[in-house]
Amino acid sequence: MKLDSTRSYKDAAQYYDAFANNSDLGFFQTMAKRIGGPILELACGTGRVLLKLAEQGYEIVGIDATSEMLDIANRKARELGDEITNRITLHQGDIANFDLKRKFPLIIIPSSFKFNLTTEKQLECLESVKRHLDDGGIFILDHYPSALKPVHDEWKQGPSKLSDGTKVSRTLTSHCDYSEQIQRFTAAYEIEFLNGVKDAFVTSNAQSLIFERER
Ligand SMILES: C[S@@+](CC[C@H](N)C(=O)[O-])C[C@H]1O[C@@H](n2cnc3c(N)ncnc32)[C@H](O)[C@@H]1O
Numbered sequence: 001m002k003l004d005s006t007r008s009y010k011d012a013a014q015y016y017d018a019f020a021n022n023s024d025l026g027f028f029q030t031m032a033k034r035i036g037g038p039i040l041e042l043a044c045g046t047g048r049v050l051l052k053l054a055e056q057g058y059e060i061v062g063i064d065a066t067s068e069m070l071d072i073a074n075r076k077a078r079e080l081g082d083e084i085t086n087r088i089t090l091h092q093g094d095i096a097n098f099d100l101k102r103k104f105p106l107i108i109i110p111s112s113f114k115f116n117l118t119t120e121k122q123l124e125c126l127e128s129v130k131r132h133l134d135d136g137g138i139f140i141l142d143h144y145p146s147a148l149k150p151v152h153d154e155w156k157q158g159p160s161k162l163s164d165g166t167k168v169s170r171t172l173t174s175h176c177d178y179s180e181q182i183q184r185f186t187a188a189y190e191i192e193f194l195n196g197v198k199d200a201f202v203t204s205n206a207q208s209l210i211f212e213r214e215r
Contacts, residue, residue: 003129008203009045013068014191016046016166018160024110024142025052028184031145032058032106040104042095042125047088050161051080054087061089069178103132108140114207117182122208142172143210145188149183151176181209 009016010191028049033038035152037058044050044062046069054061064070067104077085087186091100095109107129116122160170170189184206191199 007204008185009066010119011070011201011203012189013046013066015162015170016067016069017048018070018162018168019157019170020046021049021155025049026148028053028108028110028140029056030091031108031140032056036105037106038104038133040100040107041113042107042109042129043070044073044090045112047076049108049110050088051076052083053083057087059087059101061091061104062086063091063095063100064091065094066093074179076118096121096128098128098132100132103134103137105134105137107133107137108142109128110142111144113143114183117206117208123180149174149176159192166167167192176209178209182212183207183209 007088013063018042025048029052033056037053039053039058039060041050041053041060041062044064045066047062050060050062050073060071062070064073070092071143073088073090091098095112105122109125109129113122115123116125133139152173152175154171154173156169156171159167160169161167169197173188175184176182177184184204186202187198188202193199
């Protein structure tokens with residue numbers, strides 16, 4: 001199976017927010033208040049974190065590889081009005097290799113460092129961060145170790161109800177390849193639209209497995 005960390009985000013971008021865990025928002029808002037902006041967010045996705053920081057008053061630049069995720073971020077920004085939209089700049093690009101020709105006092109990468117699938121990509125990402133960080137600036141890499149995960153796992157999420165009444169459930173399976181340090185995921189989506197029509201599709205992606213001792 002070809003390794004691709006973004007495939008699932010192209011196919012299921014419109015359902016990303018329905019399953020997002022927002023428990024980290026308060027942390028990023030507190031850190032923004034403490035350090036200040038402008039802020040650079042790597043792998044900003046649908047703008048889950050980015051929009052909250054823009055609403056808080058900070059100028060924020062986001063990079064993400066998936067145009068479908070950025071389209072949603074742009075749409076949500078427009079819904080918040082011009083004042084907030086004007087604080088936001090979004091770029092499509094690779095977090096392992098970017099050059100914005102400017103520096104930031106704060107760079108964040110919520111829930112996404114593991115999409116750098118190899119050690120080389122992780123180091124390239126850190127090099128890119130270093131080039132964009134002010135002297136004395138802060139880089140926040142939130143990290144959730146995966147070494148204790150079982151080799152195979154399966155769990156169900158939802159149903160979650162969207163604002164238009166659509167109900168979405170998904171069954172996730174994960175398979176850990178400990179020799180390659182890769183965790184592969186599939187997500188089987190089941191959609192029920194308000195008019196009763198049903199749809200189903202499967203997406204896949206991969207993340208690097210980062211062991212506790214590497215933290
Ligand atoms: C789990 S989502 C996180 C989105 C956002 N940071 C959040 O916390 O809601 C992962 C995001 O990483 C993006 N992504 C994965 N690999 C990437 C890469 N190499 N360069 C840029 N973005 C990438 C995907 O397109 C997706 O939007």
